[in-house]
Amino acid sequence: MLDVIEEAKREELKAKCREMKVLPPTDIFIGLQVHDKGKLIFDDVQRGHSWTRNYWNAIFAYVSNCSIVDSSFGAGYISCKNPAGAFTYQANTLLIQGLIMAGSANITNGIVVGTGTSAFDVEQYALDALIGSGNSAGKLYYNASAVSSTTYAAKAWTIVGSRIFNNNSGGSIVVAETGLYSAQGWSIYWLFERSVLGAAVTVPDAAQLTVTYTIVDDFSAID
């Protein structure tokens, strides 16, 4: 569920960006739907806004063309950590891609889900408790995902991508966090965004969870 006060603050910020003709922040909305036996049993939209240090550093490196080569992590370092906690980098020619695109059963890039409820911290580089892909206890089967639409309306570009997770585990699974693992050149993976869900999502056995990321860039400052 969207927070009315936060939405108002964001509108105010976007208006200020328009006035000054500067890039507004990218908006992310996370749609969560659970279908069970052909029926929609859960339907919610939440705002995703928990960009990690990996994302901040990658964006700065992109616009400035500096390399992500520091071997410490935190304030004062331009570095990125992969989900295993190791420093990985791509010197120069930074290519950020694959926030949404992922192959079947792939849990290293694209939209991922977990059961962790620990509060968001900007230094996080992996989901708190990633749900693995599979059909055994505690696992969800990750389907392939890709961008499904790129549309322009009301001076905003909206890019949508979904991923379907099937629960063939024999028991219910509670999804409490979602994330975006980015693929750099398809070989280096970084957590760019993690959202602890305001309302956790229970996926009953044999049910299907659809997570839809909607990424919106407001162009009204220039269009």
Add this chain to the structure above:
Amino acid sequence: MLDPKEEAKFDELKGMFRDLKLPPPPEIFINFQVHKDGKLIFDDKQRGHSWTRNFYNYKCLVGTNAALTNTGFGAGHMSSKNTSGSYDAGLSAIAGAITTGGIGVTRGIVVGTSDTAFNIDQYVLGALINHGTGAGQLTYQASAFDSKAYALKVWTATSKRIMNNNSCGDITVKEIGLYSDSGGFFLIERSVLSPTVTVPDGAQLTVTYEISMDFSSID
């Protein structure tokens, strides 16, 4: 010269981003120094804030793998135009705002003589000053990423380019831009200068781009 009113507005804007813990927009400052006979005869700092549509579109596509359409350019088109005016899918792999500029004018920091007002759909400088020693030309030195620094919770990346005037006449620089090299060449920022910069014959112009990003909402 920096405008105190504009700077105050930017500070206010950054405060709003901090409040929401969001990455603020990257800022650009451009320093100009002219040396002649070993003496500094001009020294100025201006804010660069004229990102082009090429930059906006790339920023929008970052990370999503959405496709460029390349069927038109302007509002409602997710496309890119290179400095030749052709659509070019190379934008999907744009290298960065400050690119290594070899000798010449196809990439990196470039300057021109046009004072045509900035327009978001521009894809080339208004009147690029060519590389050379002929009339109206400057000799562009190679440039590279210079340094990055962290202070007061702000990251600043710096890149520099030197241009020598061996043209036998004065040259007035009125615009500056960044040509990104990503297979094709793309104008991603253009600033019309105020004041303009006169480079006398035999003088040397040093342009320093500083791109900074305020990390204070997370650091």
